[in-house]
Amino acid sequence: MLPLLSLLISLVTLVVARSSTGTDVLVIVSAEEQKDYTLFFEDLEGRGYDLFFREPKAEKPVLLDADVPQFHHVLMLASDTKAFASDITPQNIVELLTKNVNVVVALSPKQNLFYTLAPEFGLVPPPPGTPLISYFPERTDPPTVLPVHVAPGPIVTPNTPPVWFSGIPFSVGNSPLLVPILNAPSESFASDSDSTTESIVESVEKGGEGLWAGSSLGLVTGFQVTDGGRALFLGGGAILSDAFANKALPDGSSSGNKQIAHDVSAWAFQESLVLRIDETSHHVVNATEPKEYYTTNDQVVYTTKISRWNAKENEWEPHTGVDDLQLEFTMLDPHVRTGIPEDLARPGTYSVTFRAPDRHGVFKFIVDYRRKGWTHLKSAITVPVVPPRHDGYPRFLSAAWPYYAGAVSTSVGFVLFAALYLAGETKEAGKKKKE
Amino acid sequence: MATAYTLPDISPTAVKNTASLVRIVALALISGAAIASRLFAVINFESIIHEFDPWFNYRATKVLASQGFYEFWNWFDPTAWYPLGRVVGGTVYPGLMATSGVIYNVLHKLNLPVDIRNICVLLAPGFSALTAWATYMFTKEMKDASAGLLAAAFIGITPGYISRSVAGSYDNEAIAIFLLMFTFFLWIKAVKLGSALYGSLAALFYFYMVAAWGGYAFITNMIPVHALTLMLMGRYSSRLYVAYCSWYAIGTLSSMQVPFVGFQPVRTSEHMGALGVFGLLQIVAFAQLARAHMSSKQFKDLLFYSVIGIGLIGAGGFVGLTYMGWIAPWTGRFYSLWDTGYAKKYIPIIASVSEHQPTAWPSFFMDLQLLIFLFPAGVILCFRELRDEHVFVIIYALVGSYFAGVMVRLMLTLTPCVCVSAAVAFSSLLDTYLDPAKPEVPVVEETAPATASKPAATATATGTSAIDDVVNAAKKSGKRGIFDLDTRLIIVFNAFCMLSFFVLHCTWVTSNAYSSPSVVLASQNQDGSQHIIDDFREAYYWLRQNTPETSVVMSWWDYGYQIAGMADRPTLVDNNTWNNTHIATVGKAMASTEEVAYPILRKHDVEYVLVIFGGLIGYSGDDINKFLWMVRISQGVWPDEIQEPNYFTPQGEYRVDDRASATMKNSLMYKMSYYRFAELFGGSKQAMDRVRNQRLPTVSPTLDYLDEAFTSENWIVRIYQVKKEDPLGRDLKSANAFTDGKKRKRSKPVSRRRAIM
Known part of the structure; x- marks a missing residue:
């Protein structure tokens, strides 16, 4: 029985992909809407997540208990809900994110608390009641349901077919923490569906000001919180829905909704593109132990080991192939800035040897690696660099030979003089005696 | 010969032996008094x-006691001047620490496990006893042993010296004054005897002095000035040559062994005087030699041309070397000694120190009392004999008086000279009036004027013929003259009273003015009992107990050493004010708005900011009162960003109430000082700053980039924690607004196209 069980477990672990932070997912969704997402939920459960459902107005289960997050991930799919329970506030959601909880938020044309949450991330939703509209390509569906071409990026699987989208776009700010995943088609715009033409004509006359249109608007945008979780903003929850997953594209082929739902949830729940620094070490050349302080002009070796989360294997594996990792040796300003090449003998290990600057002070080894979509890597180790010890300077300097010669010649001269003087003294004394 | 009173008939040897015994006992008692009067600080407060x-x-x-001398020598302190660090071994005068370290090790070798703190606390009183002895030796060379004893007693208890050497005042001056006096004594001895041994000993103690205090430059210049003056007075002798050359050669070479001094003795202008006099002595010595072997005419010509030639070469060489950068020009600190307004204009960091201010007149009386009146008399008495050593005292008096007038802290160097001069004067007075000898009364026919008795006292000493007549007349007039016992008793009693009042004054000043540790403050309760205000230690221990060891604390530089010593946390700036820019950076952070200050704080890894605020209990030495110096110092580095006039009201007043300027109200220092201050008074109009006597606005300032972390019992020390950057990348002001639930203004997407017209 036992071997069979272990075999089963190993099989299960082989199959399921897991998040690097945990498996508990709180889904805040109303009972009616819950039915629309069965395929997505099945996908999540198939990847090993434990789903907990909560009505938007229900008090339990709580997000935070005594400031401790109760779930690893939160899915806010109740986009059409106007009023939420008292603990679901923008402030609490931000707090969850700072505590390494991942949050997925679906916006909708109806205004709710997420309209005050999104601007904090640099995402500005359009006025309420103005969904994204596009009349291209020609199709039988209403203009608010539109296929969107998926641009290649690090998060979504390459060659994903266009996906169906329905919801609102938002303008994407210039925060470097934002990760655009899916942008609106260039011919789409956000508008009140009743008075489309007039409002467009009006704003075009103003030179496009206030026009929510074009490919710079985001539909699905991620946000990597510094030292925290990941947030994912969806213009509408429908992109994850069963209806869109099964809906064929205008040309008859199947849509990419299922694929993108999988990919963005994998990114948002920290399955993919998750890095960490396993260890950093530093020592002088030809030593192994780190020194408490370095002397100016020491040859210093800095080594760091970077791992990537492998969701399939459910383990951290060495992350290879980074060719733009940088080390800064900083005191107020970087005194040394150098690339850290990969140590090919040890996968995932990056190592560099450099000369400590000829300047004493408290320095920091800083590795600050930020790439869109990836977890930010930040490591700072403080270490003092001190001047040489009193006996650490070169003892004899060639430049000082004149001084050595001077000292020696003076000494010799003094001895000679003293000897002559003393010898002469007796003679003189003798002379004096004679007189 | 007539006497005023009969002396007991004791053999001269017995008198001599008793006198030496009395001297020893007196010196021992003086030492005891010197040490005891410095213990007020320990008794009133504690050993701190x-x-x-x-x-x-x-x-x-x-560090020295626990890790040994070599580790101390190589000590790099990464916690000071973060992140620049401080090479302590190379930037410190190690004499004081080495002395304590030696005492500590000796005591431990003797199995006396004395705590290093107690050695440090009691070092200054101990050395004050040695100072008394050195002054005794010095004055003995001037006059005699009795003057020496008086001088020792004076220096032992005079507040001018006590102010720097009470128990716990563990500063370089504590041992430096002893070294100063002893080096001078050895120099005088060397000049007197023409002894190379004493000259070398003087050099040895000069080296100790160099290792102990930056004020060694005073000796470096006093001795050459003395030698030069003697030469100009035509008193050149081989004794002077031997004494000076042995002192200069050995002293300079040994002083260069102190890492902090290094090559300064041959590279800086402050030391060039000594070198110049050394060279001049050689020339003069050579001239003396030449004169002995040449005719007078030849010698005169030779002297004339060589003096001009050497003078030109010397001056040209000095200017040339300075110009080429081989000799450092005078430093700003040096200029500020000559022009008291210089520092205020060019180096605000020096001017900002209260002890660098010019001395106020009352402090001369406060510190020296009776001695300041006797001082000129003593100097004049020195002119009477005018031996080589008296010239020294006269020069010392002139130079010392000038410096004491320029800077409060240099009162300290004047004090020994005042004590010596006053002792000479006082002992002359006593000598005159205790001497039982009565001059013979010659028989003169004239009748004496009734007023003749007054100048008689001085006449005994000087006496021109006219006065002699008067005196003789007075003596003739009978028994009621000045030489009799009753008048002597009046003078001596008066002198005794003066001394008694001097002792009372010294004791009072010492116990009331100079024994406060300033780390602990004392106030009086209504019933007269003492109330201790211990906010500083409370706050420093809070830092020590509640923050990670690596967290950097920013404060104004005054508190750097205390934070390092008591809280054991890294500081940005401290009392070793070697880097003006770094201090100006701190000043800029304090004087700017939060938005400007925050990047500075983050760049320097500051986690806590500490301010001193006295507005609640009326502690006037707080940061708001020092604030203008922060503004001035940072203005010196960033004149475009910080401007002093912005911190005043349009009327030019320095205010903190409603009328304070906007720049002032938005400065980090103002905000940190008055944060939640009005709430303490219930938000009413009652919030009163008791230092500046101004009513604060009812609404306290708000802080977005800092959190209040700790405020001490009497609000003297306030500590703020610097917030981390917002994890969402917003500025902290809008992040706080969001947390407080304030709504953001709606924004629209920015058009990337220009309007087509």
Whole structure:
């Protein structure tokens, strides 16, 4: 029985992909809407997540208990809900994110608390009641349901077919923490569906000001919180829905909704593109132990080991192939800035040897690696660099030979003089005696 | 010969032996008094290190005692001047720490496990006893042993010296004054005897002095000035040559062994005087030699041309070397000694120190009392004999008086000279009036004027013929003259009273003015009992107990040493004010708005900011009162960003109430000082700053980039924690607004196209 069980477990672990932070997912969704997402939920459960459902107005289960997050991930799919329970506030959601909880938020044309949450991330939703509209390509569906071409990026699987989208776009700010995943088609715009033409004509006359249109608007945008979780903003929850997953594209082929739902949830729940620094070490050349302080002009070796989360294997594996990792040796300003090449003998290990600057002070080894979509890597180790010890300077300097010669010649001269003087003294004394 | 009173008939040897015994006993008692009067600080408060600089010395001594001399020599302190660090071994005068370290090790070798703190606390009183002895030796060379004893007693208890050497005042001056006096004594001895041994000993103690205090430059210039004056007076002798050459050669070479001094003795202008006199002595000596072997005419010509030639070469060489950068020009600190307004204009960091201000007149009386009146008399008495050593005292008096007038802290160097001069004067007075000898009364026919008795006292000493007549007349007039016992008793009693009042004054000043540790403040309760205000230690221990060891604390530089010593946390700036820019950076952070200050704080990894605020209990030495110096110092580096006039009201007043300027109200220092201050008074109009006597606005300032972390019992010390950057990348002001639930203004997407017209 036992071997069979272990075999089963190993099989299960082989199959399921897991998040690097945990498996508990709180889904805040109303009972009616819950039915629309069965395929997505099945996908999540198939990847090993434990789903907990909560009505938007229900008090339990709580997000935070005594400031401790109760779930690893939160899915806010109740986009059409106007009023939420008292603990679901923008402030609490931000707090969850700072505590390494991942949050997925679906916006909708109806205004709710997420309209005050999104601007904090640099995402500005359009006025309420103005969904994204596009009349291209020609199709039988209403203009608010539109296929969107998926641009290649690090998060979504390459060659994903266009996906169906329905919801609102938002303008994407210039925060470097934002990760655009899916942008609106260039011919789409956000508008009140009743008075489309007039409002467009009006704003075009103003030179496009206030026009929510074009490919710079985001539909699905991620946000990597510094030292925290990941947030994912969806213009509408429908992109994850069963209806869109099964809906064929205008040309008859199947849509990419299922694929993108999988990919963005994998990114948002920290399955993919998750890095960490396993260890950093530093020592002088030809030593192994780190020194408490370095002397100016020491040859210093800095080594760091970077791992990537492998969701399939459910383990951290060495992350290879980074060719733009940088080390800064900083005191107020970087005194040394150098690339850290990969140590090919040890996968995932990056190592560099450099000369400590000829300047004493408290320095920091800083590795600050930020790439869109990836977890930010930040490591700072403080270490003092001190001047040489009193006996650490070169003892004899060639430049000082004149001084050595001077000292020696003076000494010799003094001895000679003293000897002559003393010898002469007796003679003189003798002379004096004679007189 | 007539006497005023009969002396007991004792054999001269017995008198001599008793006198030496009395001298020893007197010196022992003087030492006891000197030490005892410095213990007020320990008795009234506790055995604690005082003020600011002593905290660094104490910390350094602990390193020296625990890790040995070589580790101390190579000590790099990464926690000071973060992140620049401080090479302590090379930037410190190690004499004080080495002395304590030696005492500590000796005591431990003797199995006396004395705590290093107690050695540090009691070092200054101990050395004051040695100072008394050195002054005794010095004055003995001037006059005699009795004057020496008086001088020892004076220096032992005079507040001018006590102010720097009470128990706990563990500063370089504590041992430096002893070294100063002893070096001078040895120099005088060397000049008197023409002894190379004493000259070398003087050099040895000069080296000790160089290792102990930056004020060694005073000796470096006093001795050459003395030698030069003697030469100009035509008193050149081989004794002077031997004494000076042995002192200069050995002293300079040995002083260069102190890492902090290094090549300064041959590279800086402050030391060039000594070198110049050394060279001049050689020339003069050579001239003396030449004169002995040449005719007078030849010698005169030779002298004329050589003096001009050498003078030109010397001056040209000096200017040339200075120009080429081989000799450092005078430093700003040096200029500020000559022009008291210089520092205020060019180096605000020096002017900002209260002890660098010019001395106020009352403090001369406060510190020296009776001695300041006797001082000129003593100097004049020195002119009567005018031996070589008296010339020294006269020069010392002139130079010392000038410097004491320029800077409060240099009162200290004047004090020994005042004590010596006053002792000479006082002892002359006593000598005159205790001497039982009565001059013979010659028989003169004239009748004496009734007023003749007054000048008689001085006449005994000087006496021109006219006065002699008068005196003789007075003596003739009978028994009621000045030489009789009753008048002598009046003078001596008067002198005794003066001395008694001097002792009372010294004791009073010492116990009331100079024995406060300033780390602990004392106030009086309504019933007269003492109330201790211990906010500083409370706050420093809070830092020590509640923050990670690596968290950097920013404060104004005054508190750097205390934070390092008591809280054991890295500081940005401290009392070793070697880097003006770094201090100006701190000043800029304090004087700017939060938005400007925050990047500065983050760049320097500051986690806590500490301010001193006295507005609640009326502690006037707080940061708001020092604030203008922060503004001035940072204005010196960033004149475009910080401007002093912005911190005043349009009327030119320095205010903190409603009328304070906007720049002032938005400055980080103002905000940190008055944060939640009005709430303490219930938000009413009652919030009163008791230092500046101004009513604060009812709404306290708000802080977005800092959190209040700790405020001490009497609000003297306030500590703020610097917030981390917002994890969402917003500025902290809008992040706080969001947390407080304030709504953001709606924004629209920015058009990337220009309007087509």
